Amino acid sequence: MIRRIVVPGFLLLALLLPVAANSLTFSDEWISPRNNERERREETRYIILHTTEAASSSALQKLQLRGEAHYLIDETGRVFRIVDRHRIAYHCGRSMWDGRRNLDRISIGIEVAGYHDREIGDAQYHALAALLRKLRRIYNIPDDRVLTHSMVAYGAPNRWHSRDHRGRKRCGMQFARDDVRRRLGLQRRPLFDPDVQAGRLIHADPVLAATLFPPARSGAGRSHDAGGMPLVLGRDGNTPTAVAGTKWNRPCTLYFLSGGRLVVGNTLSETDARTLPTNTRVWIGYRIGGTVTRERRAFDISGPRWDAPDTFYLFPDETVISGDLADERRIPTGTRILMRAK
Ligand SMILES: [Zn+2]
Known part of the structure; x- marks a missing residue:
């Protein structure tokens, strides 16, 4: 005869909850044979997130063989250590x-x-959030230094681009999204690409750039009246x-389409509006201030509001930045300026 052991529900919950909240166990089944020959890192400034672009079964083999990651989180949320976290892995x-x-x-x-x-799965979210918490605490890494591979990869000049350029990889692109980051316990993200901003690189993939650095700030949601974020x-x-x-077709509603076209609401038909592409950015209560030329600089167009957070710069490469992030010396000719309509 089997004796039933009755455990009160609340007691079970009390036993399980703390475990679930901190559950982070590692598997060393796939430690890389390269591990012991790798140097220790002198500095740990960033955490870089990747997507395998393949099933974990095949990704693990390749990553293990070449020592190309510190961790892999599989489809079920299991965390595999591949290279010790204090050594160098070749992932970037x-x-x-x-x-x-x-x-x-x-x-x-x-x-x-x-x-x-x-989307990644719930178990993966859970494991990644726990792993990030642990690593960020150990290395003291702020939210906006948790980056995606697609943010940091760049391409050398080639037949299409005469300069070093961003857009070599889309790897881990979804980890730039505010909603995804919030689920991972990250409140802040990089708001712009510092290397493009500084002129070290150009954006070669406008879709990627719009995903990684959307002009709407974290939590801005539908609050386009507060702050003017598109x-x-x-x-x-x-x-x-x-x-x-009802303002969708007003002259003060502006649409910025990928490809660089800027459309004023009152020139849109209903059909046009329905077929506007994904990632089109929209400003309500705005007007086009003008285009920067050699003779007509930003200040000539927007005056004292040139560096206001609700003035926007549409660079020729389709990057959009707000005035408070603009560097006067780095506003190229051809940049269009959007300003609040009076
Ligand atoms: Zn990658």
């Missing part, structure tokens, strides 16, 4: 951030089994009418 390749190159020497690399344009079409069911309401 050609990379740069804020003027520093070869980020393998100053970063930890985490691979998440999945694809740059798909909304992005195609996210969370955002359509022109959902975003702009």
